[in-house]
Amino acid sequence: MSRVSDDFLYYQVAERLEHMVEKGVWKTGDKLPSVRHLSREQGVSLSTAFKAYSALESKGLIEARPKSGYYVRCKLRRQQAPPRAPRYTAPPEGLSLDDMIATIYTNLTEEGVVQLSLAAPGHELLPAAKLNKCLLEVLRLSPTSCLQYENVQGNAILRRQLARLSFNWGGSASAEDVVVTQGCMEALSFCLQAVTRPGDVVAIERPTYFGLFGLLKNLGLRALEVPTDPLSGPDLDFLRQAMKKQRIAAALFIPNFNNPLGSLMPDDRKRELVALLAEQEIPLVEDDIYGEMYFGKTRPRTCKSFDRNGLVLYCSSMSKALAPGYRVGWCMPGRFRKQVLQRKLAHCITSPTPTQSAIARFCETGRLDIHLRNLRKALHTQCLRYQQAIDDFFPAETRVSQPQGGYVLWLELPEKVDSFELYRRARQHQISLAPGQIFSTRGCFRHHLRLGFGNPYGPEIERSLQTVGKLVRELAGA
Amino acid sequence: MSRVSDDFLYYQVAERLEHMVEKGVWKTGDKLPSVRHLSREQGVSLSTAFKAYSALESKGLIEARPKSGYYVRCKLRRQQAPPRAPRYTAPPEGLSLDDMIATIYTNLTEEGVVQLSLAAPGHELLPAAKLNKCLLEVLRLSPTSCLQYENVQGNAILRRQLARLSFNWGGSASAEDVVVTQGCMEALSFCLQAVTRPGDVVAIERPTYFGLFGLLKNLGLRALEVPTDPLSGPDLDFLRQAMKKQRIAAALFIPNFNNPLGSLMPDDRKRELVALLAEQEIPLVEDDIYGEMYFGKTRPRTCKSFDRNGLVLYCSSMSKALAPGYRVGWCMPGRFRKQVLQRKLAHCITSPTPTQSAIARFCETGRLDIHLRNLRKALHTQCLRYQQAIDDFFPAETRVSQPQGGYVLWLELPEKVDSFELYRRARQHQISLAPGQIFSTRGCFRHHLRLGFGNPYGPEIERSLQTVGKLVRELAGA
Numbered sequence: 001m002s003r004v005s006d007d008f009l010y011y012q013v014a015e016r017l018e019h020m021v022e023k024g025v026w027k028t029g030d031k032l033p034s035v036r037h038l039s040r041e042q043g044v045s046l047s048t049a050f051k052a053y054s055a056l057e058s059k060g061l062i063e064a065r066p067k068s069g070y071y072v073r074c075k076l077r078r079q080q081a082p083p084r085a086p087r088y089t090a091p092p093e094g095l096s097l098d099d100m101i102a103t104i105y106t107n108l109t110e111e112g113v114v115q116l117s118l119a120a121p122g123h124e125l126l127p128a129a130k131l132n133k134c135l136l137e138v139l140r141l142s143p144t145s146c147l148q149y150e151n152v153q154g155n156a157i158l159r160r161q162l163a164r165l166s167f168n169w170g171g172s173a174s175a176e177d178v179v180v181t182q183g184c185m186e187a188l189s190f191c192l193q194a195v196t197r198p199g200d201v202v203a204i205e206r207p208t209y210f211g212l213f214g215l216l217k218n219l220g221l222r223a224l225e226v227p228t229d230p231l232s233g234p235d236l237d238f239l240r241q242a243m244k245k246q247r248i249a250a251a252l253f254i255p256n257f258n259n260p261l262g263s264l265m266p267d268d269r270k271r272e273l274v275a276l277l278a279e280q281e282i283p284l285v286e287d288d289i290y291g292e293m294y295f296g297k298t299r300p301r302t303c304k305s306f307d308r309n310g311l312v313l314y315c316s317s318m319s320k321a322l323a324p325g326y327r328v329g330w331c332m333p334g335r336f337r338k339q340v341l342q343r344k345l346a347h348c349i350t351s352p353t354p355t356q357s358a359i360a361r362f363c364e365t366g367r368l369d370i371h372l373r374n375l376r377k378a379l380h381t382q383c384l385r386y387q388q389a390i391d392d393f394f395p396a397e398t399r400v401s402q403p404q405g406g407y408v409l410w411l412e413l414p415e416k417v418d419s420f421e422l423y424r425r426a427r428q429h430q431i432s433l434a435p436g437q438i439f440s441t442r443g444c445f446r447h448h449l450r451l452g453f454g455n456p457y458g459p460e461i462e463r464s465l466q467t468v469g470k471l472v473r474e475l476a477g478a
Numbered sequence: 479m480s481r482v483s484d485d486f487l488y489y490q491v492a493e494r495l496e497h498m499v500e501k502g503v504w505k506t507g508d509k510l511p512s513v514r515h516l517s518r519e520q521g522v523s524l525s526t527a528f529k530a531y532s533a534l535e536s537k538g539l540i541e542a543r544p545k546s547g548y549y550v551r552c553k554l555r556r557q558q559a560p561p562r563a564p565r566y567t568a569p570p571e572g573l574s575l576d577d578m579i580a581t582i583y584t585n586l587t588e589e590g591v592v593q594l595s596l597a598a599p600g601h602e603l604l605p606a607a608k609l610n611k612c613l614l615e616v617l618r619l620s621p622t623s624c625l626q627y628e629n630v631q632g633n634a635i636l637r638r639q640l641a642r643l644s645f646n647w648g649g650s651a652s653a654e655d656v657v658v659t660q661g662c663m664e665a666l667s668f669c670l671q672a673v674t675r676p677g678d679v680v681a682i683e684r685p686t687y688f689g690l691f692g693l694l695k696n697l698g699l700r701a702l703e704v705p706t707d708p709l710s711g712p713d714l715d716f717l718r719q720a721m722k723k724q725r726i727a728a729a730l731f732i733p734n735f736n737n738p739l740g741s742l743m744p745d746d747r748k749r750e751l752v753a754l755l756a757e758q759e760i761p762l763v764e765d766d767i768y769g770e771m772y773f774g775k776t777r778p779r780t781c782k783s784f785d786r787n788g789l790v791l792y793c794s795s796m797s798k799a800l801a802p803g804y805r806v807g808w809c810m811p812g813r814f815r816k817q818v819l820q821r822k823l824a825h826c827i828t829s830p831t832p833t834q835s836a837i838a839r840f841c842e843t844g845r846l847d848i849h850l851r852n853l854r855k856a857l858h859t860q861c862l863r864y865q866q867a868i869d870d871f872f873p874a875e876t877r878v879s880q881p882q883g884g885y886v887l888w889l890e891l892p893e894k895v896d897s898f899e900l901y902r903r904a905r906q907h908q909i910s911l912a913p914g915q916i917f918s919t920r921g922c923f924r925h926h927l928r929l930g931f932g933n934p935y936g937p938e939i940e941r942s943l944q945t946v947g948k949l950v951r952e953l954a955g956a
Contacts, residue, residue, distance in 0.1 A: 353803030
């Protein structure tokens with residue numbers, strides 16, 4: 001925050017809020033985040049947060065209610081001007097890890113297997129009873145019991161709630177910007193389809209989430225793997241050189257808690273990436289599925305928040321935050337919204353009604369915020385416990401990431417260890433792992449391992465980590 | 479049935495049943511359909527149905543329980559042999575109509591509009607309370623409240639129930655043959671992707687469901703429109719000639735209650751089509767979404783039931799039968815199962831858990847059969863009421879189809895009427911229609927109209943049809 005004067009900051013926060021109220025993201029009578037919450041989430045001082053609210057109050061847009069907080073006071077006339085790009089800058093965070101699905105997909109529903117390969121929450125971390133309650137409520141409230149087709153773009157209440165989430169990552173989206181999809185994968189798929197043609201080259205990170213290789217292949221796209229650093233994210237110089245040599249149709253990056261490396265791209269690098277791609281009008285598909293699972297004080301920003309040209313197609317999902325099995329994802333495709341909607345219409349017409357409605361209600365009633373706070377705490381604790389166990393059970397030369405968010409640890413094992421062999425041996429002990437090799441098309445990361453810490457730490461996990469540590473020692477010949 | 483000796487028939491029915499018991503579609507202790515039910519659904523005499531069961535009983539596979547019915551007696555050892563192609567022949571049905579979604583998609587969720595354009599059930603026809611109950615039950619029964627990822631291929635109980643449905647259309651599918659999708663459209667999309675490459679030519683009917691044009695376009699496929707006759711279905715001579723002139727990568731037909739024409743392709747033509755395509759190993763994507771909505775005595779057969787080479791990719795959905803908003807569809811992709819699964823994995827990993835589970839339970843508890851019987855009766859009645867209204871309110875020269883199933887009527891209006899203009903004027907009266915032009919890429923069917931009768935007939939519908947009739951007279955200059 002030191003780089004920007006405090007006066008300027010409060011003005012920017014106020015301006016974004018005003019913009020989102022105009023767009024109907026917050027409506028008349030809605031309660032706004034507390035000053036403390038605003039300060040924490042936006043990474044500004046309490047006095048700045050207070051000044052922002054005061055400014056809006058003096059404009060008559062919001063009102064303070066004693067012992068309750070700030071509320072939206074009146075509905076602004078909607079302006080037809082295009083959304084203004086936010087200029088507010090959050091502090092750069094350190095580095096962190098992240099990750100995604102796990103082991104081999106067919107193990108997804110296998111029983112009796114300890115899933116150390118999943119980049120997803122164990123079911124103990126999910127608010128099943130509260131979400132069930134929301135589902136029952138919407139079944140009762142819906143005139144057709146959620147049996148009829150939903151709006152093609154997605155449930156309107158849900159889209160408004162998803163637009164709200166953008167406030168915390170430095171955005172100012174409106175419900176109209178959001179398209180609901182079947183998980184984040186379908187969002188990535190539609191976005192890629194909207195900006196590429198078969199035969200095109202798409203820049204991805206190395207290492208990256210293995211599901212992307214199948215996605216690119218099925219769309220007839222070729223991958224350009226950009227080396228990614230655990231500290232600074234994708235190598236922008238490499239990308240710059242590559243852009244000079246060949247036409248790159250799009251980039252697909254995971255800037256926050258990258259999978260599997262876990263790098264958290266610093267804000268200035270995000271800004272630089274967006275600017276670099278904009279030079280050649282190259283769309284960036286931004287996979288932010290782990291962005292909400294931060295251990296630090298504030299929500300990391302997104303590339304989308306630096307986008308002034310509508311070139312960033314933001315994608316995310318509720319699969320990591322709330323309900324993997326509900327398959328509710330979304331995207332904000334910027335200037336490509338129409339093309340994305342066309343793809344969705346042609347592929348599946350609409351998304352399911354009851355799951356969208358239930359999650360909309362869960363958000364609307366404020367339950368998501370509470371749940372996410374608990375989830376972040378639990379994940380942070382689990383991460384530390386798993387790291388301790390690796391320290392206890394694995395060979396001393398094992399290197400392990402220090403994630404500041406997400407669901408996974410990235411391990412560099414002793415060089416002699418072949419992770420595929422480790423995977424095979426672990427399977428015999430009913431343990432599922434994600435070997436490093438699957439995170440690159442080139443078979444790199446032979447002695448690396450992605451380890452998910454989504455399941456709460458307990459005796460079974462401890463035994464499993466002990467077993468894996470023993471297998472690593474065997475393979476290392478130690 | 480006259481063409482096949484009765485002895486041969488009972489043997490074929492018994493053989494198919496045995497095969498499905500082997501595959502686990504019916505399991506030990508399951509109640510089999512009653513003799514009367516079997517007779518009606520399979521279009522065989524009561525004595526043939528009885529003989530089929532007696533044969534299985536004497537083999538010790540099933541047992542008769544007094545005053546209760548036939549039950550599967552013991553679990554057969556599963557055989558590894560490939561499924562045998564069924565040879566049983568159902569009687570050819572007459573002709574009929576069928577259809578699909580409606581008006582412009584954006585009207586899907588519009589309120590205050592009378593939907594005469596939808597090819598879908600009005601919500602009064604749907605068993606909302608019973609399906610809600612099933613959803614609550616599965617939430618309670620699931621150890622993770624349906625929050626976790628489902629099996630990639632689809633919920634196992636659901637797949638077994640869907641395999642059972644195949645028995646009535648002359649098939650003998652097993653749960654392993656089924657892949658669950660996001661509605662029928664996603665099934666069509668994955669199946670087309672599995673058997674074509676961009677640039678390929680796909681044979682479709684003319685007229686056909688307008689959603690297919692967008693689907694083909696997005697997959698980079700070119701359409702070859704095969705003229706379709708209301709009585710005999712697609713013109714097989716035309717197709718035969720076209721196959722000589724150019725490479726056709728696949729065909730996508732709607733043989734049962736074709737949309738929008740409503741033709742029910744006779745069984746011998748289905749057999750002929752399957753054989754013709756097999757000559758050049760051309761896969762047939764069969765859209766059977768309306769197959770269960772028959773008004774006659776027996777379920778029409780499918781092309782899939784004549785397929786001996788695994789070349790027919792059968793697609794259907796629960797959207798027309800039970801719950802449009804649940805988006806639960808499926809396919810049985812024959813020899814292309816692996817490719818379809820790859821596409822699904824790459825696009826969205828898995829389908830939503832709670833909606834699949836709820837429908838699985840709805841089927842498992844026998845509610846689907848009861849519901850479908852009621853739905854067919856209601857649709858038949860509605861169809862007759864709508865036809866009567868057209869007779870009353872439309873100009874005398876209006877020609878209207880006599881559907882034997884499905885959700886729509888196909889109208890040929892007086893030649894002077896431009897259906898697009900009719901659509902526009904009807905919109906001003908808050909009535910949504912599906913003009914004939916949207917059912918062909920070539921702008922044919924200028925004075926045709928697809929009219930959905932999914933909404934129960936009542937005063938509002940009557941007024942709307944009266945209004946449309948008046949608009950037609952105006953445009954006809956009568």
